[in-house]
Amino acid sequence: MDDSDWKYVEQMDTQALQYLMSAYGQDIWNLAFLLTKRHHLADDITQDVFIKVYQSIHLFRGASSMKTWLLSITRNIAINYMRTAFMRKVTLTSWISSQGVGVSAEKEVLEQSVTEEIWRVVLKLPLKLREVLILHAKYELSMKEMASVLGISEGTVKSRLARARKKVSAYWKEGAAYE
Template identity: 60%
Template sequence: MIHIDQMTPSDLHDLMNAFGQDVWNLAYILTRRHDLADDIVQDVFLKAYSSIHTFRGHSAIKTWLLSITRNTSINYLRSAFVRKVTLFEWINTKESSPSAEQKVMEYTFSSEIWDTVLKLPIKLREVLILHAKYEMTTKEIAAMLQLSEGTVKSRLFRAHGRMAAYRKESALYE
């Protein structure tokens, strides 16, 4: 059991085992980069470890961690360093062949649904993932993203509409 006023290394290990994959998945979905997702996971758990005393218990710990993950991911995407590194990697990887690990990861994430989800703008993608994958209610999503419930419902509606349009479009080309 984690004590809200303090966290031991054992508690951190338990949190990482319980929620590490969820944190990584959300970080990857938001950034679309494996290396950034790895870095973000480390940052999220370091932040959780150092600021557990700020957890008020108004939501589940998982929701709190996913909120930290979202904010950290957005900060990474906004940083000039990431934009420069992304461009540099894009230029360099065009000339080299992918590693075996990259091929396996691409195969793992190559399902048609995930490809379509990743095409969505981040605002639509994040509400859809939080609702569908993490089974959060619109109220929980609104609290996490600091939006009104109406905005969350609107984004979910638009996300579902875009997904249907993408599926219809891809069916035309088959």
């Protein structure tokens, strides 16, 4: 199904949902994980993203690609989760099960067997820098798309991206020096 076809869909059936999940599910999960650094939260956020899309596909009007739209929803829901903490359980009861973790976020990240050392470095970045870097490097979004997803100006995106790259390069070199 082309991106342009989705804008004519008023109500989604489970087959279409299955198609979207197969095509973008892992990408969505990865972004949720990279933003929250928590495996369980990434599970819940991915679920919320697809439920929201299932209920609100009529809001997709093709202004961006389907992938960018999904990434935008994922980012917003992830930020919401991180901001609202427990009170979110009122509307998303599944949150509570994911919140009851006994280990710190950083420890959990290590336990997730991150594939590359570089990801450990990226996960050390503050959220504002991390999200820009991930959207650009991993998801290959343009400046304009990132500005739209993050709700900030292109100038701010550029400045944050430059800072993120600088920091990661510094950590990366520092790490290499010890090896």
